[in-house]
Amino acid sequence: MLYLPPPIGRLADYNPPPYSEEIQVVFPREHVMILAFNRPKALNAMTPTMADDIKRILDWFDEEPSLWVAIITGQGRVFCAGADLVAWNQRANAGVAESPETLINDVNGFGSISRRSSSPKPIIAAVNGGAYGGGVEIILNCDIVIASEDAVFALPEVKRGVVAIQGGMPRLVRIAGHQLASEMLLLGRTVSAQEAFSRFGFVNKVVPKNQVLATALEFAREINQNSPDSVQSTKRALILANQKTTLEDAVAAHVLSKESRRAQGGENIKEGLTAFVERRKPKWTNPAKL
Structure with a gap:
């Protein structure tokens, strides 16, 4: 077992x-x-x-x-x-x-x-x-x-x-x-x-x-260890890559997706960039519900 x-x-x-x-x-x-x-x-x-x-x-x-x-x-x-x-x-x-x-x-x-x-x-x-x-x-x-x-x-x-x-x-x-x-x-x-x-x-x-x-x-x-917002937006891109016929369709659908909008406007992108500037590990928070 x-x-x-x-x-x-x-x-x-x-x-x-x-x-x-x-x-x-x-x-x-x-x-x-x-x-x-x-x-x-x-x-x-x-x-x-x-x-x-x-x-x-x-x-x-x-x-x-x-x-x-x-x-x-x-x-x-x-x-x-x-x-x-x-x-x-x-x-x-x-x-x-x-x-x-x-x-x-x-x-x-x-x-x-x-x-x-x-x-x-x-x-x-x-x-x-x-x-x-x-x-x-x-x-x-x-x-x-x-x-x-x-x-x-x-x-x-x-x-x-x-x-x-x-x-x-x-x-x-x-x-x-x-x-x-x-x-x-x-x-x-x-x-x-x-x-x-x-x-x-x-x-x-x-x-x-x-x-x-x-x-x-x-x-x-x-x-x-990575931003959950970024990971979930990336997973959505992987799914769309299999669903859409052309590269441009996949890119557009990803940019407009709920996950991408959340990643771009959420707290974790701010934390990731601030941590990079301050040379420390980022402290990620749970993503907001979609």
Whole structure:
């Protein structure tokens, strides 16, 4: 099992919305939240309850000014095995199928993460063990991915007669290119953590299994040394770069975004410039609510 660090000091006083035992939520460092999938016996396969819990927590995280970075991880030997195919088979046999309109309108995607673009806050995936199907789609929409040396990744939907339709395919093509993406998507083949890092390019760092969470926390610490206003405006720019057709459209949308306006007119830009002149470390404050 993955032993999550305990909350420290006043961070234990956070009051997130209620959630089931299918996820765990802790606040191990100032401004950092860890959300762990907690169905290890089922390889963290996604259920409707689990997806609802994740949405509720991430929606709250987005609105909580004192939380700046989220880390997503999984209990047990698999990060996330994708959808619960047993439940999917039961729905299929009962003639229940998701309509195209339902999929399109699910703006947050698989597990409320794979297409989530509303939040400007960084999300780090700490991948201990395997990630399959929707689990990979979740990872592809995270900003930074730390993987254990024994981690593997697969989009095996074609082997089961289903399709990776929740945002993973276009992101993988943009990251890896058409031919490499085809290896995973058309063959349904599994790739190692080292391949995901060196060939496919969607893993930032590969570390020993017992260092995955510590490394993710170190990345979060480095992010939080920077102005949260600037970080969140930059995250919005990264999202817009994937959404807009041209460079000029992306630049214009970013300049006019709520996050950019806040960064330009907030207290942290003043603090950052003053600290530079005074040759000291800046003391950042929580961003104003948008």
